[in-house]
Amino acid sequence: MFFCAEGRYRPLPASAETVGLYVAYLWLRGLVQPTSARTYPEIFLKRRLAAGFPNAGASDLVAEALSGNNNAWLYAHGSKPKRIALPAPVAWQLALLAVLTIDPVVRLRLKAVACHILMCRRANDVLILTAADLSFPAAGGVAFQIPRTNTDARRPGGERLAYVYPVSNFSSVAYLPVLLLRHSVDVHPSRFRPSRPLFRPGAFDPGGVLTAWLLAGLRMLDLAAPVGTVYVRHSNRGRGCTAMRKVGLGLDAIAQLAGMAIETLNHSYNDALAPVTAEAHFFFGRLLPRALSLPA
Numbered sequence: 001m002f003f004c005a006e007g008r009y010r011p012l013p014a015s016a017e018t019v020g021l022y023v024a025y026l027w028l029r030g031l032v033q034p035t036s037a038r039t040y041p042e043i044f045l046k047r048r049l050a051a052g053f054p055n056a057g058a059s060d061l062v063a064e065a066l067s068g069n070n071n072a073w074l075y076a077h078g079s080k081p082k083r084i085a086l087p088a089p090v091a092w093q094l095a096l097l098a099v100l101t102i103d104p105v106v107r108l109r110l111k112a113v114a115c116h117i118l119m120c121r122r123a124n125d126v127l128i129l130t131a132a133d134l135s136f137p138a139a140g141g142v143a144f145q146i147p148r149t150n151t152d153a154r155r156p157g158g159e160r161l162a163y164v165y166p167v168s169n170f171s172s173v174a175y176l177p178v179l180l181l182r183h184s185v186d187v188h189p190s191r192f193r194p195s196r197p198l199f200r201p202g203a204f205d206p207g208g209v210l211t212a213w214l215l216a217g218l219r220m221l222d223l224a225a226p227v228g229t230v231y232v233r234h235s236n237r238g239r240g241c242t243a244m245r246k247v248g249l250g251l252d253a254i255a256q257l258a259g260m261a262i263e264t265l266n267h268s269y270n271d272a273l274a275p276v277t278a279e280a281h282f283f284f285g286r287l288l289p290r291a292l293s294l295p296a
Helices: 002-007 016-029 042-050 060-077 088-100 104-119 123-127 176-186 206-220 233-247 251-258 262-269 278-287
Strands: 142-146 161-165
Touching (some): 016 060, 088 176, 088 206, 088 233, 104 123, 104 233, 142 176, 206 233, 233 262, 233 278, 251 262
């Protein structure tokens, strides 16, 4: 670890003092918010536990360092803005912008944003998508797979997760997210292997990449988040989950599609106060069961 090498600290077993100094180092860097700072020391703690050493993170010293980090950050920056889901009409405007723009770079980035909203997966799940992970049935819609997730280690077979978004059974509105995905596959340069990601190969910070692309699209629309709130890549996933809930999908179905626990969905990704809009149905109405005409 760079921190231990530069400071000549012993990484294993790392003492409570070393973990506390690492928390202070995160504060001095100024790039890690308090909620994330609590997860960063886990690299020390997991290695200690795996080697049979006691948990240094349980010490009062580390707890005080994390509290100090939190208080110092709040004093310097004020309260953290609340991450919110994109309004469904704004999400649809971004998809329209991807269709209408003539800049191929902007179009590619907005396609990724629309795909993120549609699939409701983690940022990296979207950015590693390849042409081989998508298919477009003759009847319409799209089938896709998530070939690898950060939970693969807990799933012994490393199973691929496959989903189908069918054609709409209620609307003739063009399904922009699927059109954009189809275009991404069609224009994928022939010199690239089918296994090459469609959007951003080798992204070091997938979440940061999708946040930057989302904010750039919002600037083009001259839109900003309401006061006290912020749009980030979480807003894409939150929009998808919220829209699915608003059109009538059950929490268990949304949690399965988004690859998260229902508790996480309710706590962080479902805006219960969001209005029901036509655009929410444009995105996800096709997932509702079709009406059946049974013989008398």
